[in-house]
Amino acid sequence: xxxxxxxxxxxxxxxxxxxxxxxxxxxxxxxxxxxxxxxxxxxxxxxxxxxxxxxxxxxxxxxxxxxxxxxxxxxxxxxxxxxxxxxxxxxxxxxxxxxxxxxxxxxxxxxxxxxxxxxxxxxxxxxxxxxxxxxxxxxxxxxxxxxxxxxxxxxxxxxxxxxxxxxxxxxxxxxxxxxxxxxxxxxxxxxxxxxxxxxxxxxxxxxxxxxxxxxxxxxxxxxxxxxxxxxxxxxxxxxxxxxxxxxxxxxxxxxxxxxxxxxxxxxxxxxxxxxxxxxxxxxxxxxxxxxxxxxxxxxxxxxxxxxxxxxxxxxxxxxxxxxxxxxxxxxxxxxxxxxxxxxxxxxxxxxxxxxxxxxxxxxxxxxxxxxxxxxxxxxxxxxxxxxxxxxxxxxxxxxxxxxxxxxxxxxxxxxxxxxxxxxxxxxxxxxxxxxxxxxxxxxxxxxxxxxxxxxxxxxxxxxxxxxxxxxxxxxxxxxxxxxxxxxxxxxxxxxxxxxxxxxxxxxxxxxxxxxxxxxxxxxxxxxxxxxxxxxxxxxxxxxxxxxxxxxxxxxxxxxxxxxxxxxxxxxxxxxxxxxxxxxxxxxxxxxxxxxxxxx
Amino acid sequence: xxxxxxxxxxxxxxxxxxxxxxxxxxxxxxxxxxxxxxxxxxxxxxxxxxxxxxxxxxxxxxxxxxxxxxxxxxxxxxxxxxxxxxxxxxxxxxxxxxxxxxxxxxxxxxxxxxxxxxxxxxxxxxxxxxxxxxxxxxxxxxxxxxxxxxxxxxxxxxxxxxxxxxxxxxxxxxxxxxxxxxxxxxxxxxxxxxxxxxxxxxxxxxxxxxxxxxxxxxxxxxxxxxxxxxxxxxxxxxxxxxxxxxxxxxxxxxxxxxxxxxxxxxxxxxxxxxxxxxxxxxxxxxxxxxxxxx
Numbered sequence: 001x002x003x004x005x006x007x008x009x010x011x012x013x014x015x016x017x018x019x020x021x022x023x024x025x026x027x028x029x030x031x032x033x034x035x036x037x038x039x040x041x042x043x044x045x046x047x048x049x050x051x052x053x054x055x056x057x058x059x060x061x062x063x064x065x066x067x068x069x070x071x072x073x074x075x076x077x078x079x080x081x082x083x084x085x086x087x088x089x090x091x092x093x094x095x096x097x098x099x100x101x102x103x104x105x106x107x108x109x110x111x112x113x114x115x116x117x118x119x120x121x122x123x124x125x126x127x128x129x130x131x132x133x134x135x136x137x138x139x140x141x142x143x144x145x146x147x148x149x150x151x152x153x154x155x156x157x158x159x160x161x162x163x164x165x166x167x168x169x170x171x172x173x174x175x176x177x178x179x180x181x182x183x184x185x186x187x188x189x190x191x192x193x194x195x196x197x198x199x200x201x202x203x204x205x206x207x208x209x210x211x212x213x214x215x216x217x218x219x220x221x222x223x224x225x226x227x228x229x230x231x232x233x234x235x236x237x238x239x240x241x242x243x244x245x246x247x248x249x250x251x252x253x254x255x256x257x258x259x260x261x262x263x264x265x266x267x268x269x270x271x272x273x274x275x276x277x278x279x280x281x282x283x284x285x286x287x288x289x290x291x292x293x294x295x296x297x298x299x300x301x302x303x304x305x306x307x308x309x310x311x312x313x314x315x316x317x318x319x320x321x322x323x324x325x326x327x328x329x330x331x332x333x334x335x336x337x338x339x340x341x342x343x344x345x346x347x348x349x350x351x352x353x354x355x356x357x358x359x360x361x362x363x364x365x366x367x368x369x370x371x372x373x374x375x376x377x378x379x380x381x382x383x384x385x386x387x388x389x390x391x392x393x394x395x396x397x398x399x400x401x402x403x404x405x406x407x408x409x410x411x412x413x414x415x416x417x418x419x420x421x422x423x424x425x426x427x428x429x430x431x432x433x434x435x436x437x438x439x440x441x442x443x444x445x446x447x448x449x450x451x452x453x454x455x456x457x458x459x460x461x462x463x464x465x466x467x468x469x470x471x472x473x474x475x476x477x478x479x480x481x482x483x484x485x486x487x488x489x490x491x492x493x494x495x496x497x498x499x500x501x502x503x504x505x506x507x508x509x510x511x512x513x514x515x516x517x518x519x520x521x522x523x524x525x526x527x528x529x530x531x532x533x534x535x536x537x538x539x540x541x542x543x544x545x546x547x548x549x550x551x552x553x554x555x556x557x558x559x560x561x562x563x564x565x566x567x568x569x570x571x572x573x574x575x576x577x578x579x580x581x582x583x584x585x586x587x588x589x590x591x592x593x594x595x596x597x598x599x
Numbered sequence: 600x601x602x603x604x605x606x607x608x609x610x611x612x613x614x615x616x617x618x619x620x621x622x623x624x625x626x627x628x629x630x631x632x633x634x635x636x637x638x639x640x641x642x643x644x645x646x647x648x649x650x651x652x653x654x655x656x657x658x659x660x661x662x663x664x665x666x667x668x669x670x671x672x673x674x675x676x677x678x679x680x681x682x683x684x685x686x687x688x689x690x691x692x693x694x695x696x697x698x699x700x701x702x703x704x705x706x707x708x709x710x711x712x713x714x715x716x717x718x719x720x721x722x723x724x725x726x727x728x729x730x731x732x733x734x735x736x737x738x739x740x741x742x743x744x745x746x747x748x749x750x751x752x753x754x755x756x757x758x759x760x761x762x763x764x765x766x767x768x769x770x771x772x773x774x775x776x777x778x779x780x781x782x783x784x785x786x787x788x789x790x791x792x793x794x795x796x797x798x799x800x801x802x803x804x805x806x807x808x809x810x811x812x813x814x815x816x817x818x819x820x821x822x823x824x825x826x827x828x829x830x831x832x833x834x835x836x837x838x839x840x841x842x843x844x845x846x847x848x849x850x851x852x853x854x855x856x857x858x859x860x861x862x863x864x865x866x867x868x869x870x871x872x873x874x875x876x877x878x879x880x881x882x883x884x885x886x887x888x889x890x891x892x893x
């Protein structure tokens with residue numbers, strides 16, 4: 001027998017303690033009132049001759065004690081959810097792999113989730129593996145515990161686990177495995193070839209049970225360039241059930257509700273919904289869907305971050321703002337301050353998100369992201385590197401960098417270019433002679449963009465070309481609002497190499513793992529996260545938003561595998577029968593007591 | 600506890616006397632016929648005159664008629680030794696039931712004393728538990744009743760019942776045989792048969808007065824109780840069901856029947872004195888019906 005609520009030894013200990021407690025309570029009855037009698041002579045005769053002559057009177061007290069103890073044991077046993085032991089005779093080392101994909105959080109008709117069902121089966125497997133080495137792994141985390149023969153250790157590891165995605169993670173591997181138990185709902189098809197290649201006997205145990213679900217499968221926010229235009233949220237909602245459902249979608253911006261709509265979803269239908277998010281308000285946007293038949297909770301909520309809701313603060317250090325002032329005055333969502341080089345004071349930095357150094361280089365490197373326009377290196381500012389000039393350079397090559405997105409080099413005519421030779425800078429656009437025209441710097445301590453040309457008429461025609469605002473805004477955005485590219489989902493994600501810190505909404509810091517040149521962060525759950533690095537901060541959203549996850553009505557498991565697992569789980573839970581038995585015992589004890597006082 | 604009777608009751612008691620099935624020799628002249636021939640008023644017999652006999656007792660009419668000297672004999676009238684054994688063990692006044700049984704026993708003893716004193720009998724009060732405590736003899740004459748009251752009021756319950764040991768102790772003192780009244784509940788773990796037979800074997804005319812109370816007879820369905828033996832302190836946890844209570848009552852009745860049957864078989868007077876009944880009723884009705892007093 002195994003127990004769903006406790007480890008085996010804990011359960012047996014609890015049962016033993018219960019039996020002891022009830023026995024103690026039985027014998028520690030309320031003290032009967034003392035009655036003085038002239039003599040016990042006649043009572044002795046009566047008790048010896050009349051009552052104790054009958055078998056029932058001789059055994060009644062023992063029967064009552066046993067019945068009361070059994071009632072207590074039965075009730076505690078029922079709470080511990082006993083189940084028949086899984087007999088998996090094998091011997092040797094076993095690996096229990098729990099499918100930790102999000103779909104395992106789907107609720108079954110019994111009220112438990114697939115994950116809880118898998119955990120219960122894993123416990124049963126551990127309990128039935130007395131003496132064998134067992135290892136526990138999940139598809140998201142790999143090997144979690146073991147191999148070990150210590151059931152307590154293994155079950156404690158099970159207690160720590162929860163669904164966390166991992167659909168794309170590698171299979172956990174362990175040497176010298178004789179048997180693998182894969183507890184899965186089969187929603188995410190996995191190739192098991194490499195496991196079978198280890199020579200282990202792989203047993204797939206299904207915890208699948210079809211369940212209706214309603215989900216937000218996509219959520220994006222469109223931020224228009226025009227500050228007077230409303231931001232819009234684009235949502236995709238899906239009903240993965242065999243019945244039509246009426247769902248309610250609530251969208252909030254910060255604490256303000258910006259949308260509350262009832263949506264009729266046909267069976268299997270996916271609809272797109274656009275929600276106006278307003279022109280002003282909090283940067284946090286949250287969408288939540290509710291429906292009557294909704295098995296999975298993790299995909300009911302999606303979040304987004306409207307970056308433009310936060311104004312960028314830019315400080316331009318220039319002897320003469322000129323074209324830059326004209327440009328920045330026409331840009332929404334930016335607060336620009338102009339200061340002369342002589343006023344620049346490095347220790348007073350702090351308020352701005354981005355610094356722009358126009359034809360001037362500070363004596364020491366700034367700590368904030370900075371855009372250098374035609375930097376003029378002087379003996380006191382040579383920390384930036386040595387500069388060299390090129391007359392009438394021709395923009396020849398350009399990388400596909402975010403700074404250059406939308407810039408048409410063909411329209412740019414350069415009179416003079418000033419490049420800085422430094423290993424810290426990476427050229428992303430060069431002249432025909434190889435002189436860097438646009439360089440970027442990206443490290444964990446700083447981030448910068450250097451333009452080798454200025455915007456004066458004597459330097460280039462850039463200020464008069466469409467490339468001018470595009471190039472400057474690209475640079476400012478890249479410096480001030482770096483984003484993590486693509487739609488982020490929970491699980492392991494490769495992040496910007498410049499990131500030094502990633503925090504969750506509750507303030508916890510997520511570990512960043514260096515993997516070669518890349519950095520990997522594991523997002524444990526959907527939500528908003530804050531990243532820091534290179535002197536900048538950015539907030540980004542992580543959503544499940546995946547039809548593959550939300551459609552918990554399908555499985556890749558064969559019907560045979562499902563049937564076998566269902567049969568193993570089959571048997572109705574024992575606890576209702578045990579409670580019933582306890583009730584019968586209560587009646588027996590009542591009868592015993594009734595007999596005692598009336599007969 | 601104050602023992603006292605009203606004057607009417609005392610008056611009624613004066614007309615009664617204790618009936619003894621046997622005649623016992625007394626110590627002083629009184630009103631009881633004795634087996635001895637003496638100077639009483641009651642003619643008993645003749646015998647031949649022999650030298651030295653009192654001339655005053657020669658029946659001269661018989662001499663004239665028969666020509667022989669015959670001496671008239673008369674029954675001697677003396678006092679009757681009455682021994683009142685009063686059970687003063689703890690069973691007569693259990694802590695939970697109160698002293699009613701013991702007090703009733705003392706009142707009955709006082710009434711019997713008064714009857715005896717009124718007829719100049721020699722009454723001896725002997726409280727006992729496992730032995731006879733200090734025996735008390737108030738003297739003769741009904742004026743001594745107040746001394747009897749005083750003696751009885753001083754008695755306290757204590758000890759365990761052991762009639763055999765107590766009566767053996769009494770027998771060892773070499774007393775004259777007489778009327779012996781045992782006032783007790785007769786709940787003696789060692790039994791009542793042997794001690795009563797012992798008294799009778801010593802020539803006493805024995806009366807057994809059984810004290811009983813309603814609580815003794817019917818404990819009721821008490822449920823779970825812890826019985827404490829008033830004498831030994833022994834404890835017994837019992838669940839007193841209605842059936843068990845009925846069984847107990849039956850056992851008590853059986854015990855009473857055994858006592859009554861035993862007394863009948865050995866010519867011992869038996870009287871049951873329930874606490875709930877007034878002393879007057881017990882003495883004037885029950886004792887008379889039992890031919891204990893007349």
